[in-house]
Amino acid sequence: CGVFGIYAPNQEVARLTYYGLYALQHRGQESAGIAVSDGHNIALHKGMGLVSEVFSDQDVVSLKGKMAIGHVRYSTTGSSLLANAQPLVVHYQKGMMALAHNGNLTNALELREELGKNGAVFQTTIDSEVIINLVTRYRRDSLEDALVKTMMDLRGGYALVILAEDRLFGIRDPHGVRPLCIGKMGDRYCLASESCALDTIGAEFVRDVEPGEIVVIDEEGLHSRPGLAKVEHAFCAFEYIYFARPDSTIDQLNVSESRRRMGIELARECPIEADLVMAVPDSGTASALGYATALGIPFGEGLIKNRYVGRTFIQPTQAMREVGVRLKLNANTSVLKDKRVVMIDDSIVRGTTSSKLVEMVKNAGAKEVHFLISSPPVAYPCFYGIDTAEREKLIANQFDVEGIREFVGADSLHYISEEGLLRALGTTTVCLACFNGTYPIPISSLKQGKNNF
Numbered sequence: 001c002g003v004f005g006i007y008a009p010n011q012e013v014a015r016l017t018y019y020g021l022y023a024l025q026h027r028g029q030e031s032a033g034i035a036v037s038d039g040h041n042i043a044l045h046k047g048m049g050l051v052s053e054v055f056s057d058q059d060v061v062s063l064k065g066k067m068a069i070g071h072v073r074y075s076t077t078g079s080s081l082l083a084n085a086q087p088l089v090v091h092y093q094k095g096m097m098a099l100a101h102n103g104n105l106t107n108a109l110e111l112r113e114e115l116g117k118n119g120a121v122f123q124t125t126i127d128s129e130v131i132i133n134l135v136t137r138y139r140r141d142s143l144e145d146a147l148v149k150t151m152m153d154l155r156g157g158y159a160l161v162i163l164a165e166d167r168l169f170g171i172r173d174p175h176g177v178r179p180l181c182i183g184k185m186g187d188r189y190c191l192a193s194e195s196c197a198l199d200t201i202g203a204e205f206v207r208d209v210e211p212g213e214i215v216v217i218d219e220e221g222l223h224s225r226p227g228l229a230k231v232e233h234a235f236c237a238f239e240y241i242y243f244a245r246p247d248s249t250i251d252q253l254n255v256s257e258s259r260r261r262m263g264i265e266l267a268r269e270c271p272i273e274a275d276l277v278m279a280v281p282d283s284g285t286a287s288a289l290g291y292a293t294a295l296g297i298p299f300g301e302g303l304i305k306n307r308y309v310g311r312t313f314i315q316p317t318q319a320m321r322e323v324g325v326r327l328k329l330n331a332n333t334s335v336l337k338d339k340r341v342v343m344i345d346d347s348i349v350r351g352t353t354s355s356k357l358v359e360m361v362k363n364a365g366a367k368e369v370h371f372l373i374s375s376p377p378v379a380y381p382c383f384y385g386i387d388t389a390e391r392e393k394l395i396a397n398q399f400d401v402e403g404i405r406e407f408v409g410a411d412s413l414h415y416i417s418e419e420g421l422l423r424a425l426g427t428t429t430v431c432l433a434c435f436n437g438t439y440p441i442p443i444s445s446l447k448q449g450k451n452n453f
């Protein structure tokens with residue numbers, strides 16, 4: 001998911017949020033929503049589909065206030081329903097509050113049961129509702145105290161934006177699994193999952209929200225409140241590999257640059273004598289350029305992407321996913337004919353896309369297809385907010401590398417090593433759980449395998 005928040009009285013906060021969400025559309029395409037507050041009342045508009053489908057100009061104009069938050073969703077918990085769209089807005093004894101959440105809690109089920117025993121009712125199946133319930137329940141005097149208490153209960157990955165009273169809050173979990181950054185426009189501040197959203201609205205990048213930090217944005221500007229102590233930083237490596245937009249910079253590393261370096265590492269680990277290096281666009285492009293440049297092999301557009309089709313994995317059923325691949329990518333015969341090709345993609349998850357692509361490239365006349373992947377094999381599910389499929393569906397959970405090579409039909413297959421990936425990222429403090437099964441945050445016993453309520 002993607003989140004955005006802005007505090008800017010006298011500006012069109014809903015419109016700025018709309019543009020911010022537009023820039024974060026790649027992070028979720030199932031639903032979109034914006035909540036706007038005048039300091040007391042909160043107005044909400046949300047719906048299923050893309051930002052452009054959910055909001056008419058009139059919808060945006062009619063949302064008036066001095067601060068706003070927004071959300072684009074793809075489901076990791078809860079099904080694809082309007083009730084599960086965010087932001088969530090509640091009335092409670094102290095007024096109104098709105099919350100938008102990117103990430104996934106690992107103990108949501110326990111918390112939900114606990115809250116349920118105490119009489120809480122739920123209108124959605126998403127774990128974000130658990131968070132808002134905890135905040136309202138802990139709220140006595142200070143809202144900040146309630147937020148800290150809530151954070152003490154939460155396990156998992158979360159980046160939150162919250163509208164409450166006349167303030168906007170941004171919170172990042174103590175491992176910093178999901179991204180959240182701060183931007184500035186004149187003397188006003190905003191929050192976004194990725195810096196590309198700041199660029200879009202003309203805000204300047206200030207810094208990332210620190211793991212465990214609570215930032216408060218109000219009439220006086222930006223304040224930092226101690227939330228929870230930062231623990232070992234475990235930023236999601238998959239954000240760099242695949243999820244985030246290449247023009248975003250997260251934790252001081254530009255995403256496109258990180259991918260280019262993954263390509264250079266691949267060239268070091270697996271130099272292949274080939275006539276052409278090509279990418280599976282878009283997430284494989286920067287790595288393929290890095291690889292091609294490092295080895296002095298021409299880069300070409302072997303696959304052309306239909307830019308009007310979204311991310312295929314976001315289609316919930318397998319059948320739809322397969323149609324989605326053909327709709328989305330087509331082989332470029334004139335580039336591929338009689339060539340020995342190195343094809344680079346960011347990941348193999350289920351293997352269905354990849355086998356179709358290898359077949360397409362071969363049918364277009366490629367003599368050899370060497371498939372290079374800029375992530376290690378994805379063999380474990382993610383419980384922190386990325387939909388990498390259930391364990392049984394992960395092809396790397398069923399086969400070894402040779403088995404996967406055979407399944408996808410490539411002449412050779414090489415995955416970047418964990419060491420190569422870490423070198424490319426220039427850090428060791430990232431989460432690699434979906435590759436090596438070492439989960440930095442414990443997974444609840446109630447939540448085995450299936451990433452759903």
Ligand code: 5GP
Binds near residue numbers: 313346
């Ligand atoms: P596959 O061959 O596993 O079907 O698809 C691999 C390609 O689709 C990669 O380009 C990857 O970016 C994308 N992809 C497909 N399914 C998923 C998924 O469930 N999660 C993520 N993160 N990426 C996926």
Ligand code: SF4
Binds near residue numbers: 433
């Ligand atoms: Fe990211 Fe993988 Fe960790 Fe999930 S398990 S947070 S996808 S690195």
Ligand code: MG
Binds near residue numbers: 280281283284
């Ligand atoms: Mg891809």
